[in-house]
Amino acid sequence: MDALKTILAVDDEPNMRRLLEISLRQAGYKALVAEDGKQALTIIHTQNVDCVVSDLHMPGMNGLALLQQIRQTSERLPFIMVTAQGEIQTAVEAMKLGAADYIQRPFELETLEMAISKAISNNRIALENSYLKADQQPAENGLIGQSKAMFVLKQMIQQVAPEKATVLITGETGTGKELIAKALHAASPRKNALFVPVNCAAIPADILESELFGHEKGAFTGAVKERVGKFELADGGTLFLDEITEMPIHLQAKLLRVLQEGVVEKLGGNRQIALDIRVVAATNRDPMQAVKDGKLREDLYYRLNVFQLNSPALREREADVALLAQHFLAKRGALLADSALGCLQAYRWPGNVRELENVLERAAILSGGRTIEPAHLPADIVSACAPATSIVSSVITQTENTAHQFSIPAATQQLERQLIEQALSACKGNKAKAAKLLEISERSLWYKLDQYSLK
Ligand SMILES: Nc1ncnc2c1ncn2[C@@H]1O[C@H](COP(=O)(O)OP(=O)(O)OP(=O)(O)O)[C@@H](O)[C@H]1O
Ligand SMILES: [Mg+2]
Known part of the structure; x- marks a missing residue:
């Protein structure tokens, strides 16, 4: 699948150049050749080269000098030095200057191929590692949803x-x-x-x-x-x-x-x-x-x-809301009351899954890591599950005395009583906190508790 890799072979002997060129092609590379360091540098600066294989001994610029020149502009280009027998000292020097590897003459074609493919893949790995360190690669995907x-x-x-x-x-x-x-x-x-x-x-x-x-x-x-x-x-x-x-x-x-x-x-x-x-x-x-x-x-x-x-909007896949909520809350060990889930399912989610995640994160904190009730959800989400019509019908059905079925004071009191109950349960009976949620003074709350016999 990889794009064809290009290898530049540098050698002053025409026969050796020809041999390398043919061998590299056979090995499946695109082969370029240069007869000296100067020509090699021109090629490197004008064409893409994935690896350089260079002879050490060349008139003019030798292999070490060429490597040094290359490192002036490119820190990463893999470089393989070809030395004669017994030149270990020079080979070590080449490695210090940033050569990827060295091989000794005479060599088998296979040795050269191995050195090249190792140099290219190590170079790639080093690049990827430097990226991974900088830019944390994402964890395995998990698209949740069964709608x-x-x-x-x-x-x-x-x-x-x-x-x-x-x-x-x-x-x-x-x-x-x-x-x-x-x-x-x-x-x-x-x-x-x-x-x-x-x-x-x-x-x-x-x-x-x-x-x-x-x-x-x-x-x-x-x-x-x-x-x-x-x-x-x-x-x-x-x-x-x-x-x-x-x-x-x-x-x-x-x-x-x-x-x-x-x-x-x-x-x-x-x-x-x-x-x-x-x-x-x-x-x-x-x-x-x-x-x-x-x-x-x-x-x-x-x-x-x-x-x-x-990518479908969340409001078009109500069936996924419960599953997503479960997923986001599982991390925090919090639970979701059915009434709260009802609100989440009725809401239109302009910010989609990201908004759901944020709302639940906030709700989990407000609920102290226990069960999330509607009181822990933002007001616009709670009102989504309690549209005006359903408040009216619930008030009407709950009003036992049919004579007062349409009484505004009776309905208002009933709604007020329910809100106080919910707020108290959300705040675990803490009256100061409940009063805040209800946006009334603590004094009025005490008064209403008395009025509705909620104490
Ligand atoms: N199906 C899903 N399952 C689990 N998590 C999801 C799902 N869809 C979105 N999320 C989470 O919601 C958040 C937003 O998702 P993402 O960043 O992919 O959205 P986006 O479509 O790229 O948004 P934007 O257009 O704003 O960039 C992320 O935290 C993502 O993990
Ligand atoms: Mg995005």
Whole structure:
């Protein structure tokens, strides 16, 4: 699956160069050759090279000097030194200068191949490790939900995951678009390579370009070191471009080229690096509208939209609310009263799952880690489950004396009494706290307790 790797062989003897070139091709690499250090440096600066194999003894610049020159601009390019028998001392020096390995002449082709593939994969691992340390790789995905809509979505993820085709994920904020992208990666043959998220809205426009493409040393003022871009980092894996409509339009054009040609160029360089990347993009806008508004290039939209997955809003899958609530509360050991669950199911959740998670976190704290009652939920959520009509009908059915069925004072008193009871139970009988919840003075609360014989 990997893109073809390019090996540069440097040797002053024509026969040796020819032999290396043929051998490397047979081993499945793209082979480049140079007859001296100078030519080698020109190639490295103009083309993408994944590994250098260089002879030690060459007229002009020898292998060690070449390695030193390369390390001036590239800290990571794997370098394998070819020495003659008995030159261990020089080999050690090469390793100190940052060579990945050395081999001694005469060598078997297999030895060379092993050294190359080890050097390239170690280089990749070192890169990934430095990224993992900086950017904690997400834990394994867990898309929770058993509603019809989630079932269909999970099925589509399984279908689309094995393909390399780009995917555009749409859906309101907080519906789990990033989680879907992670699930796509985890279910794909790329799961062992990196999932690299880039939030286009969170990174300033002028930094985003070098963040994505990387840059060569000296590409601009302040570019003191070569930098690996997110594209390169995601090689073999998945690049997640979140909030794609927030990417500046000129960058969208560059992105389109990368998608079409499968190569990137670092800023300040003209080497083309061939990459094998699966791109997943997400937006919480309507993408067609974003095209009309000039926020998303139309050609990029069609290129990204090979598959579109829509992440359903929470209000469209009421069946998942209980399951999600259970999941979020399990971590805290809190329980949910049926009455509170009823409120959660009736609410419209403009912030979707993220909002649910936050509401429950707050409620779990308010309930002191015990059972969450409606009193622990924000007022707008509680009123969702007690719409005016149902208050009226409950008051009417509860009023025993039919003569007073429509009496406003009687109904108001009944509602007041219920609110006081609920507040007291939520505050475990603490009158000062209950009065606060009820937004009345403690004195009025005492008075009403007396009035309703609630003491
Ligand atoms: N189906 C789900 N199961 C479990 N957790 C979920 C689910 N959907 C969303 N979440 C959680 O809700 C939060 C928001 O999800 P996520 O960041 O993926 O949303 P988003 O759609 O990318 O939102 P935005 O558009 O605001 O970036 C995360 O903490 C995520 O773990
Ligand atoms: Mg998101």
